[in-house]
Structure formats: C-alpha cells, structure tokens
Amino acid sequence: MNPQKQVSLNLNVRGLGQSATLAIKDRCRALRRSGREVYDFGLGQSPFPVPEPVVEALRAAAGQKDYLPVMGLPELREAVAAHHRRTDGLNVSADNVLVGPGSKELMFLVQLVYYGEIMLTPPCWVSYWPQARILGRRFSLLHSDFVRHWKIDAAQLAQSIELVGDDHRPRLLVLNYPSNPTGSTYDEHELKALAEVARRFGLIVLSDEIYGQLHYHGRHVSIARFYPEGTIVSSGLSKWCGAGGWRLGTFTFPNELDWLANALATVASETYTSVSAPIQHAAIRAFSGCPLIEDYLAHTRRILAAVAQRICPILNEAGVRVHEPDGAFYLFLDFNSFAAALAGRSIADGRTLCERLLAETGVAMLPGAAFGRGRRDLTARLAFVDFDGAAALEASRGVGLERPLPAGVVERCCARVVDGVRRIAEWAAS
Amino acid sequence: MNPQKQVSLNLNVRGLGQSATLAIKDRCRALRRSGREVYDFGLGQSPFPVPEPVVEALRAAAGQKDYLPVMGLPELREAVAAHHRRTDGLNVSADNVLVGPGSKELMFLVQLVYYGEIMLTPPCWVSYWPQARILGRRFSLLHSDFVRHWKIDAAQLAQSIELVGDDHRPRLLVLNYPSNPTGSTYDEHELKALAEVARRFGLIVLSDEIYGQLHYHGRHVSIARFYPEGTIVSSGLSKWCGAGGWRLGTFTFPNELDWLANALATVASETYTSVSAPIQHAAIRAFSGCPLIEDYLAHTRRILAAVAQRICPILNEAGVRVHEPDGAFYLFLDFNSFAAALAGRSIADGRTLCERLLAETGVAMLPGAAFGRGRRDLTARLAFVDFDGAAALEASRGVGLERPLPAGVVERCCARVVDGVRRIAEWAAS
Numbered sequence: 125m126n127p128q129k130q131v132s133l134n135l136n137v138r139g140l141g142q143s144a145t146l147a148i149k150d151r152c153r154a155l156r157r158s159g160r161e162v163y164d165f166g167l168g169q170s171p172f173p174v175p176e177p178v179v180e181a182l183r184a185a186a187g188q189k190d191y192l193p194v195m196g197l198p199e200l201r202e203a204v205a206a207h208h209r210r211t212d213g214l215n216v217s218a219d220n221v222l223v224g225p226g227s228k229e230l231m232f233l234v235q236l237v238y239y240g241e242i243m244l245t246p247p248c249w250v251s252y253w254p255q256a257r258i259l260g261r262r263f264s265l266l267h268s269d270f271v272r273h274w275k276i277d278a279a280q281l282a283q284s285i286e287l288v289g290d291d292h293r294p295r296l297l298v299l300n301y302p303s304n305p306t307g308s309t310y311d312e313h314e315l316k317a318l319a320e321v322a323r324r325f326g327l328i329v330l331s332d333e334i335y336g337q338l339h340y341h342g343r344h345v346s347i348a349r350f351y352p353e354g355t356i357v358s359s360g361l362s363k364w365c366g367a368g369g370w371r372l373g374t375f376t377f378p379n380e381l382d383w384l385a386n387a388l389a390t391v392a393s394e395t396y397t398s399v400s401a402p403i404q405h406a407a408i409r410a411f412s413g414c415p416l417i418e419d420y421l422a423h424t425r426r427i428l429a430a431v432a433q434r435i436c437p438i439l440n441e442a443g444v445r446v447h448e449p450d451g452a453f454y455l456f457l458d459f460n461s462f463a464a465a466l467a468g469r470s471i472a473d474g475r476t477l478c479e480r481l482l483a484e485t486g487v488a489m490l491p492g493a494a495f496g497r498g499r500r501d502l503t504a505r506l507a508f509v510d511f512d513g514a515a516a517l518e519a520s521r522g523v524g525l526e527r528p529l530p531a532g533v534v535e536r537c538c539a540r541v542v543d544g545v546r547r548i549a550e551w552a553a554s
Numbered sequence: 555m556n557p558q559k560q561v562s563l564n565l566n567v568r569g570l571g572q573s574a575t576l577a578i579k580d581r582c583r584a585l586r587r588s589g590r591e592v593y594d595f596g597l598g599q600s601p602f603p604v605p606e607p608v609v610e611a612l613r614a615a616a617g618q619k620d621y622l623p624v625m626g627l628p629e630l631r632e633a634v635a636a637h638h639r640r641t642d643g644l645n646v647s648a649d650n651v652l653v654g655p656g657s658k659e660l661m662f663l664v665q666l667v668y669y670g671e672i673m674l675t676p677p678c679w680v681s682y683w684p685q686a687r688i689l690g691r692r693f694s695l696l697h698s699d700f701v702r703h704w705k706i707d708a709a710q711l712a713q714s715i716e717l718v719g720d721d722h723r724p725r726l727l728v729l730n731y732p733s734n735p736t737g738s739t740y741d742e743h744e745l746k747a748l749a750e751v752a753r754r755f756g757l758i759v760l761s762d763e764i765y766g767q768l769h770y771h772g773r774h775v776s777i778a779r780f781y782p783e784g785t786i787v788s789s790g791l792s793k794w795c796g797a798g799g800w801r802l803g804t805f806t807f808p809n810e811l812d813w814l815a816n817a818l819a820t821v822a823s824e825t826y827t828s829v830s831a832p833i834q835h836a837a838i839r840a841f842s843g844c845p846l847i848e849d850y851l852a853h854t855r856r857i858l859a860a861v862a863q864r865i866c867p868i869l870n871e872a873g874v875r876v877h878e879p880d881g882a883f884y885l886f887l888d889f890n891s892f893a894a895a896l897a898g899r900s901i902a903d904g905r906t907l908c909e910r911l912l913a914e915t916g917v918a919m920l921p922g923a924a925f926g927r928g929r930r931d932l933t934a935r936l937a938f939v940d941f942d943g944a945a946a947l948e949a950s951r952g953v954g955l956e957r958p959l960p961a962g963v964v965e966r967c968c969a970r971v972v973d974g975v976r977r978i979a980e981w982a983a984s
Contacts, residue, residue, distance in 0.1 A: 130724070130756075131813045132668060132669045132670050132724035133667055133668065133669055133813065133814075133817055134666065134667050134668065134669050134817075135669070137666070137667045137817050137820065137821060138817075140820050140821075140824075141820065142624065142819065142820050142823045143624075143820075143823035143824050143827075146621070146623075146624055146823045146827070147823075149621070150623065167621065169620065169621055170619075173617065173619060174617065174619050179616045179617050180616075182612075182616040182832060183613045183616045186609045186610075186612040186613045186616070186836075187603065187604065187609050188799060189600075189603060189604050189796055189797050189798065189799045189800065190599065190798070190799045191576070191579070191597065191599055191798045191799045192799055193576075193580065194572065194573075194576055225655050225801070225826050225830070226826060226827055228824070228825060228826070228827055229825050229826045229827075232824065232825045236564065236567070236688070237563055237564050237567045238562060238563065238564065239562045239563055239564050239565070240562050251824050254824045255824050255825070258666070258821055258824060294560070294562035326560075366619055367619050368619065368620070368621045369618060369619050369620045369621045369622055369828070369830070369831030369832075370619065370830050370831060370832065371655070371826065371827065371828070371829070371830045371831075372830075383561045383563065384563075387563055387564075387567050387568075389572065390567065390570050390571065390572050391567060391570075391688055393572045393573035393576045393577075394570075394573055394658070394662065394681050394684045394685050394688060395658060395659050395662045395685070396655050396656060396658070396659045396801065396826065397573075397576070397656050397658055397659075397801065398799070398801070399801070400655070400799070400800050400801045400802075400830045400833050401799030401800060401801075402612060402799075402800065402832070402833070403830050403832070403833070406616075
C-alpha cells in the first residue's frame with residue numbers, strides 16, 4: 125500500500141461539508157444548467173450592483189500593487205472609523221479598526237486567538253459554529269422562538285450564565301442584528317438591557333452589524349453605544365454596498381480590547397497578510413460616503429422593505445408563519461403548523477422540507493438546521509434576492525424618494541420573488 | 555476587577571510577534587518618516603509594476619460583485635492549469651486547481667486540515683513555522699549550510715526519516731525553489747533524487763514555486779514532473795506578476811490528493827469564502843499569458859540577474875560570503891567569518907547584527923533566525939528590491955532583448971541597491 129494515499133485529516137475538519145449557503149448556490153447553478161427553472165432564495169447575496177462611485181474608485185486603483193499594512197490602509201481605517209462615528213454615533217478612531225478579507229475570516233480568527241466560550245443565539249448565521257468546530261472551540265447556545273421574534277433577551281442571557289456557576293469564565297457573545305436569517309433587529313431598549321448583563325459578567329460582545337445599513341428605516345442602533353468597552357463591531361462592504369464578492373470586512377475594537385486586536389493582526393500577518401490593495405483603495409470611497417451612495421442606500425432600503433411587505437402576507441395567509449423583517453433581505457419561515465400534513469408527505473425535518481420544495485417547485489431555501497435550529501424543526505430561511513437589483517434601482521429612482529414606491533415596481537421588477545413565494549404558499553397548503 | 559479586561563488568549567498565539575517581513579516594512583516606513591535614509595532590503599516585494607494588460611483586465615472587471623465559487627472562478631482555474639501545462643509540463647486540469655487569497659493563506663489551511671508532521675528545510679520562508687505554532691502542529695527541520703548552497707539532498711531526507719523509526723508517519727515536506735531566502739534552486743537531477751525518496755516514504759510534497767517564473771534563465775523545473783502523484787504545486791501572482799498586494803495564490807493538487815483539496819475548500823468556505831472577484835477576473839489574463847507578458851518576464855529576469863551579478867562580487871570581495879542566486883530577488887549573506895571582529899563590537903547574534911547595521915548604515919535586512927537559522931548564526935537575507943522597477947523596465951526595453959543589458963542600466967536604475975550593498979561591505983570590514 126502506498127501510504128500517501130491514506131487520508132490523514134484533522135478530525136475537527138473530517139466529515140464537515142461545505143458552507144451551507146455556498147453549497148446551495150452551487151446546487152442552483154447546476155440545476156439551472158440542466159434547464160430547470162430555479163427560484164434562488166438560498167444564498168444571501170445583495171441583488172444590487174456596487175454603487176458606481178465605488179466601482180469607479182476600483183478602476184482608478186487598479187495599478188495599486190503594494191502589500192498593505194496588516195491592519196489595513198490607514199486612510200481606509202480612518203474612513204471606517206468616520207463611518208461608525210457618523211452613522212452609529214461611536215467614539216472610535218482609525219486605530220480601533222482592523223480590515224480583513226471578509227468579516228467571516230475575521231470571526232474565524234477571533235475564535236482562533238481568543239481563549240474562552242463562544243455564545244451563539246440560534247437561529248443565527250451558518251458559519252459561526254462550523255468555525256468553532258474546525259478550531260475545536262467550546263460554544264454554548266441561547267435558543268429563541270417565533271413568538272420572541274427569534275431574539276434573546278437580557279434575563280435569558282443572565283440566567284444562562286448564572287446556571288453554569290462560573291460567572292467569570294471568559295465568554296464571547298455573538299449578536300447579529302438585523303439578523304441573518306430572521307431579518308429581526310433589537311431596539312434601543314433591548315440592547316441597553318443586554319449591555320447591562322454583558323457588563324455585569326464581563327462578556328466580550330461580537331456585534332455583527334453587517335446588515336446595519338440595511339435597516340429599512342435607517343434606524344439601526346449599535347450595542348456599542350451602551351457597552352463600548354466590551355463590544356467589537358463587525359461590518360463590511362458585502363451587504364449594503366452590494367460587494368460580497370469583493371471580500372472586505374471590518375472589525376472595530378474598543379481600546380480595552382487592543383490585546384485581542386493585536387493578536388488577530390499577528391495571525392493575519394501569518395495567514396492572509398492584508399486585504400487586496402485595489403479593493404482597499406476602492407473601499408475608502410464606499411465608507412467615506414457621498415450623496416450618490418446615500419441615494420443608493422435609500423433606494424435599496426425602500427425596495428427591500430417593499431418586497432418584504434409584498435411577500436409576507438402571501439405566506440401568512442397560507443399559514444406559513446413569518447414576521448415582517450426590520451432590515452436585510454431574509455425571512456425565516458416556520459412550517460411547524462403543517463407538521464402533521466407534511467409528515468403525511470414523508471417530510472419530518474427541515475432538510476427534507478427544503479429538498480422536496482426544491483424538487484417539486486424549483487424554490488431553493490436553506491433549512492433552519494443550517495442556522496442552529498433542531499434537525500426536526502420545520503423552519504427555513506428565504507433570501508428574497510432573486511431579482512434584477514439594477515432594474516429595480518432604476519425603477520425606484522424614476523419615482524423619486526419623496527413619493528411612496530408604487531406597488532407596480534415590485535410586481536414588475538421582483539416578479540420572480542413574488543412567483544417563488546406563491547409557489548411556497550401553494551406547496552405548503554397542497 | 556473587571557473580568558473582560560483580563561487577557562484571555564490561545565497560548566499558541568500569545569507572545570507571537572507580527573510576521574518578520576511585514577514588521578521590517580513597518581519599521582522602514584517609520585524610519586523614513588523620521589527623515590532617515592533607508593535602504594529597504596527587508597520585505598521581498600517585486601519592484602516591478604503589474605503588467606499593463608493585467609491592470610487593464612482589473613479595470614474591466616471592476617464591476618464584478620458576485621461571490622465566486624470556493625475553489626475559484628472556473629475560467630481562472632483553467633488558465634492556471636494551462637499555465638502549468640505550458641510552462642512546467644504538468645499534466646493537470648482546472649479540477650486540480652484551488653485559488654486562495656495568497657499562497658500563505660493556503661499553506662496555513664493545509665497545516666490546519668492535514669494531520670501529520672510538517673518537514674521544513676531552513677533557511678526557509680518566514681511564515682511556515684509560525685503557522686505551525688499557531689495551529690499547534692508538530693514540525694521537523696532539515697538543516698543545510700553555505701557549502702551546499704543552503705539546499706537539502708535526497709540522502710539527508712531519507713536518513714532524517716529513517717532515524718525516527720516511523721517510516722509511514724504522515725509527513726508533508728515543504729520545498730521552496732528558487733528559494734526565499736537564498737535564491738538557490740534545485741536542478742533536475744536533485745529533484746529526481748528527492749522525488750524518489752518522497753515516493754518511497756509516501757511524503758506529500760508542498761512545492762512552493764512562487765519564484766519559478768523568476769528563474770533567471772527561464773529554466774525552472776518542478777518536482778511535480780517526477781513525483782506528480784504526491785506533489786502540490788504552490789504559485790501565485792505575487793512575485794513574477796508584481797502583484798503581491800493583490801493577494802492571489804494557487805495550489806495545484808494531483809487527483810490522488812483530492813481529499814486534501816476538498817478539505818481545504820471546506821475550511822475556505824467557512825473562512826475567506828473566495829478570492830476577491832475582480833482580482834480573479836484579472837488573474838485570468840495574467841495566467842493566460844501573451845507576448846506582452848512574456849516580454850515583461852524576460853526583461854524582469856534580465857534585470858534581476860544583472861543586479862545580482864553586480865552586487866555579489868562586492869560582498870564576496872569584502873569577505874561576506876554569498877552565492878550568486880539562480881532566480882528571485884534574494885541573497886543570503888553569511889557574516890560568520892567576521893564572528894570575532896563582530897564580537898568585539900558586541901554583535902554576537904543575527905538579530906543584533908541586523909539592528910546595528912540598520913542603525914549605523916540605514917540598510918534594512920532580516921536576520922537568518924527569521925528563516926530558521928540559529929539565533930547566534932550571523933546570517934541575513936538581503937532582498938535587492940529597493941529600486942524603481944518601472945524605470946528599470948523602461949531602460950531594459952530600450953535596449954532590446956537580443957543584446958546584453960549594458961552595465962550602465964544597473965548603475966543608473968538600481969543605484970540605491972548598489973549603494974546599500976557597498977555600505978554593508980564597508981560596515982562589515984570596518
């Protein structure tokens with residue numbers, strides 16, 4: 125036997141599949157290639173193009189070839205800090221900012237360098253615990269439910285810690301709002317209460333605010349306002365700027381957590397080195413903001429809100445429970461009231477539900493289990509992004525922001541989304 | 555006491571400094587800002603601009619915003635495979651290629667997913683064992699010396715394995731040629747002998763060929779020609795294409811190691827996701843090649859060879875031992891014959907040597923210890939890249955490739971390099 129043919133893999137990695145969101149994208153590509161009509165509500169990619177001033181900035185930076193500083197280009201770090209001062213009211217400077225190749229990578233590095241327990245709040249983003257598993261990290265779960273809009277609350281947080289009997293254990297709580305996969309967000313009152321508990325137990329809060337700029341009413345509030353000394357704010361270009369494929373995320377650390385920021389930078393210098401130079405130069409423009417970008421944001425928010433408003437009633441009327449989101453482009457669908465009927469169709473878990481739905485209607489969604497719900501839980505995430513964002517933007521701009529968006533814009537520009545959602549409703553009720 | 559102020563860090567990371575090459579770059583920046591003249595021979599960044607057709611391709615791709623497949627854009631994977639078929643005679647296809655944000659990141663992921671011993675050959679590239687340390691991996695070292703041009707040989711490799719008494723232990727041998735930090739490369743005969751030992755013990759060879767295209771005579775040979783079933787070829791845009799700051803590296807796996815490629819892709823999907831989309835689109839152009847890029851390569855090789863030829867004698871005549879390199883842009887300087895004289899100046903290790911040299915002459919180099927040599931070893935790496943690559947390219951193009959490069963071009967365009975090297979020689983002899 126030739127020994128090199130033996131598979132010799134880290135057991136933390138063995139058996140782990142590809143990220144669920146990326147896998148569904150590959151599957152939709154393959155189905156479309158085979159000629160099937162697919163409603164791709166799987167991957168959460170912004171449907172909108174990158175704003176033109178930012179694309180123009182990338183063209184202008186195409187010749188930038190130097191390795192940039194590990195923490196990021198100083199001008200970009202300043203632009204990110206200024207962005208958080210301006211939009212979130214945070215008291216931060218360039219020194220607080222770390223730029224990475226996507227906030228996902230930075231979250232992985234935090235889990236790598238930090239020694240402590242990771243606290244997650246399912247349903248929550250798909251990659252948090254595969255990362256913990258790859259690194260062999262310990263994590264704990266704070267569950268929620270439909271009635272609480274899939275959110276945790278301060279009393280639950282305090283209780284979950286007190287029950288363990290180790291109040292001063294190093295803990296890192298990951299919050300994400302507006303939430304992927306639910307679209308719900310925390311209000312100021314809820315955040316203040318959570319901040320108080322976090323302070324009492326000395327938690328580090330990793331506040332994933334990548335959808336903050338996609339709050340439909342532009343009223344996103346960061347928990348860092350109430351717990352600045354213990355909060356890392358995570359953001360990036362992927363969602364509000366439509367540039368997921370560019371791969372640029374940012375972490376903003378308080379001075380008190382400089383030891384953690386420095387450890388991340390050390391590992392960054394031995395792994396990804398720095399973010400692509402042309403992308404960093406272009407990102408300065410994105411974070412600096414300008415009237416054109418403000419206009420873009422206002423229109424994208426208005427379109428997403430209108431789509432959500434159009435499709436939620438279709439689902440609720442069919443008995444698929446769903447909350448209207450506060451921001452982002454997700455709905456978290458609860459089919460549990462159909463449990464008996466679905467069982468009669470041999471559907472007893474979320475994964476089978478999504479597979480059968482895809483096979484029978486062409487609609488791709490991800491099961492709740494990918495977001496930390498139980499396997500038998502009949503929930504699924506719908507990313508309502510399968511429409512031509514450029515056309516929708518143009519139509520919305522034609523109306524102007526002073527008037528409400530006519531219903532016809534969604535019907536015309538986002539017909540695929542409405543169609544796909546109707547198919548879900550019909551399929552559930554059939 | 556507020557518990558979150560406690561530092562709670564992974565012990566594998568604690569105390570680890572920033573990558574030595576990046577740290578020296580930051581230090582040179584700071585010294586220059588303070589008005590000091592600095593000869594920056596620290597960071598190994600190509601002095602040449604990115605070829606214009608590749609910059610143009612990035613401009614054209616500025617609007618590309620989609621998340622790309624984890625393994626890379628299919629057209630890019632095909633271009634990389636075709637590049638290796640054309641320039642290295644390897645029998646590979648797009649399916650064998652994985653694209654990552656720099657080959658450094660891919661090497662880290664290999665160390666993360668692979669379960670086995672990592673074999674390194676110091677003096678070798680700075681990041682291999684900090685990566686192993688961060689991940690808590692076991693590694694072993696195969697040392698070399700000046701007389702052997704800092705290379706290992708087949709007999710040494712076989713012996714080092716046999717001595718352990720565990721022939722079938724999973725092992726991954728990292729080879730890098732032309733070498734950073736020495737500029738030496740292996741010839742066909744040496745590679746065949748190493749390949750034979752690798753096959754006998756079922757080693758995986760990670761063949762870091764990032765400088766392959768910078769072999770001065772265009773005669774780089776890959777060990778994958780002789781050990782295709784067990785070799786991963788590492789390459790990227792950073793060196794031959796002058797695009798270090800773009801962050802794009804590639805691994806090409808044999809079919810036999812698909813389990814390792816798939817595990818890397820899984821972890822990639824949970825960390826960096828995919829390489830920046832505009833960069834991937836531009837890289838297709840770089841790997842596809844064209845007469846303009848061939849011309850660029852021919853001139854950059856000629857210039858680097860001429861600079862090496864100009865400066866090596868200055869050092870050797872002063873008693874600083876150095877081999878003329880076969881490729882890349884490094885010299886590995888051996889000051890050990892000055893040990894007694896340097897001891898008289900309170901210099902007893904490589905780090906002090908480099909610090910005093912920087913303080914007393916303005917020349918920045920990295921000590922051999924950064925490349926795995928002993929602390930007391932009086933060696934240092936010189937990256938002869940502190941010159942205006944665009945101007946040198948223009949001057950070389952003015953001469954044409956059919957005639958030899960006139961000595962005046964190096965004197966005129968690379969005066970800083972020659973000056974800096976003279977300072978080293980004078981300082982050593984003083």
